Amino acid sequence: MEYKFSDRCKNLEGNAIREIFKLISRPDIISFAGGMPASLALPKDDVLKIIDDLLTSDRAIALLQYGATEGYAPYLEAGREYVKRVGINTSDSSEILAISGGQQGIDLTFKAFINKGDVVLVEAPTYVAVPHIAKTYEAKLVGVASYEDGINLRDLENKIITENPKLLYLVPTFSNPTGKTLPVEKRKEIARITAKHNVILLEDNPYGELRYDGQTIPAIKSYDEAGNVVYLTSFSKTISPGMRVGLAVASAPVIRKLTIGKQATDVHTVTLSQAVATEFLKRGILDESLKRNIPVYKEKRDAMLKAMDKYFPKSAKWTHPSGGLFIWVTFPSNVDVSTDIFREAIARKVAYVSGDSSFVDGSGKNCLRLNFSNATVDDINKGIKILGELLKERVEGKC
Ligand SMILES: Cc1ncc(COP(=O)(O)O)c(C=O)c1O
Known part of the structure; x- marks a missing residue:
């Protein structure tokens, strides 16, 4: 064939x-x-206990039935509380979406914004899956230089001016692959520069909770006044990657487009996984x-x-x-x-x-x-x- x-x-x-x-x-x-x-x-034991509780409760049938693409309501509520840890305040659940891991969030954001030939800026080096996703959507990836404390702002602004990118993808906290973290001042600058030039910032934060020294730093999304930042987080590194559960936070019109894209991809994130993650958050197990x-x-x-x-x-x-x-x-x-x-x-x-x-x-x-x-x-x-x-x-x- x-x-x-x-x-x-x-x-x-x-x-x-x-x-x-x-x-x-x-x-x-x-x-x-x-x-x-x-x-x-x-x-393993916590997940077993929670699943036993959930499936012997009166919610069992709802958890095994189809659910809303937007996500399981208690998960979205717990998620809105959770992202406050990095300074993100959402006005309501129209600004948050349950996703099947951070990887899906990257894919859905590219799906929503990228036309063939659009430029996407990434820190050099970047997360290895991004070139793969960019190829799928036929984006042109351009690398931005990286310093000891993360992406170089002068090179970023130059590339924004010369390349006219639609999107910037960053892992600002404990980056994959470098482990680097962007300091607060640079975060504020990135929020300002990307908003000024009308660039979508895709802020990917799967590692932020795994901090061994120092204090939590606010997400770039917490400085987003223009509504140009899409924030992703995931429970893959903190609960279980096999559960495939994460969150996207963005302005309501962006979340709506991601949701429509997700309808075609997987209908919704596994409700049982969302419910388990909810209990991890609500019971303090996380x-x-x-x-x-x-x-x-x-x-x-x-x-x-x-x-x-x-x-x-x-x-x-x-x-x-x-x-x-x-x-x-x-x-x-x-x-x-x-x-x-x-x-x-x-x-x-x-x-x-x-x-x-x-x-x-x-x-x-x-x-x-x-x-x-x-x-x-x-x-x-x-x-x-x-x-x-x-x-x-x-x-x-x-x-
Ligand atoms: C930077 C980054 N983003 C996204 C992902 C995908 O993670 P998930 O399991 O949440 O889809 C990974 C996984 O290693 C990652 O390192």
């Missing part, structure tokens, strides 16, 4: 990280490649489980940073994230960690994600992303030693 795939789809390749997952799901490999919560952090898990993740982050100090080549530089799940490593520009070194790391049974999958222009072969949430502290020490020794062998002679 000769399949006549659509122009939109025929050149799509799998998301690089999803492809790597196939390689690294082997139990003999120490994986720093994923972005998953630790298996032990998944709240906060209890964060209290349990944050020290565990912090210990892993610290162990990885300490082992990197000890074993990594001196020519490498890396981020020191205050939260989230990732450390981003940059080598001198003549080093390539994307092919031979990557294959050799897999042969020595350690996996990471090479940086080029996060850049839109093919650069980043001298960078890599390390995840610290899913390996044990012992495996972190062992894996970083193996990786550090390999990198020293291959990299030191080149610098």
Whole structure:
């Protein structure tokens, strides 16, 4: 059969990280490649108890029936309360939508705003799924330079003027892939600049609750006076990615367009997942489980940073994230960690994600992303030693 795939789809390749997952799901490999919560952090007993309560209550039938695309009303109410943690106040439930994970929120926002050829700005590097989604909607992605404290505002404004983008996509808190966090002043500036130039800001915040040092920072959405910010959050990293549940917050006309787009995609987010997340919020179980898990993740982050100090080549530089799940490593520009070194790391049974999958222009072969949430502290020490020794062998002679 000769399949006549659509122009939109025929050149799509799998998301690089999803492809790597196939390689690294082997139990003999120490994986720093994923972005998953630790298996032990998944709240199996809490979910079981809540589902038992829900399905033995008089709400059971409603939870198993079709629901509204906008979302399960108690979830939207709990969600409006939840986003106040990052300074977001909604006037009513017309400004919030239940989504099936943050990924769907990105897809629906592109679906609502992007025509073929429209420019979308992203921080370079960006979340690896965005190039994939952009290709689906035939957007032109343009990277904006990134500094130690996140996106460079001068480059952003220049690119807004020269490229006339429709949308800017950012992960301002504990970014994937870099772990960087934008300071408050830059957040206010980004709200101002994007509003001034009529650019939609897609603010993606799946990691904000996983903070190991310092205080919560308000979302850029909290400074949105023009109504140009679409805010996404997700319970994938804090409750369970398998439940596929998150929230989008935006002005009522934007939420309406996302809702219409979602009707065609999945009708509505699984009501049982929305109800479980509601109980996590209402009963305080989310906060209890964060209290349990944050020290565990912090210990892993610290162990990885300490082992990197000890074993990594001196020519490498890396981020020191205050939260989230990732450390981003940059080598001198003549080093390539994307092919031979990557294959050799897999042969020595350690996996990471090479940086080029996060850049839109093919650069980043001298960078890599390390995840610290899913390996044990012992495996972190062992894996970083193996990786550090390999990198020293291959990299030191080149610098
Ligand atoms: C920045 C970012 N956005 C969105 C997602 C998708 O997450 P979800 O499981 O909520 O769809 C991820 C997942 O790793 C992510 O890192």
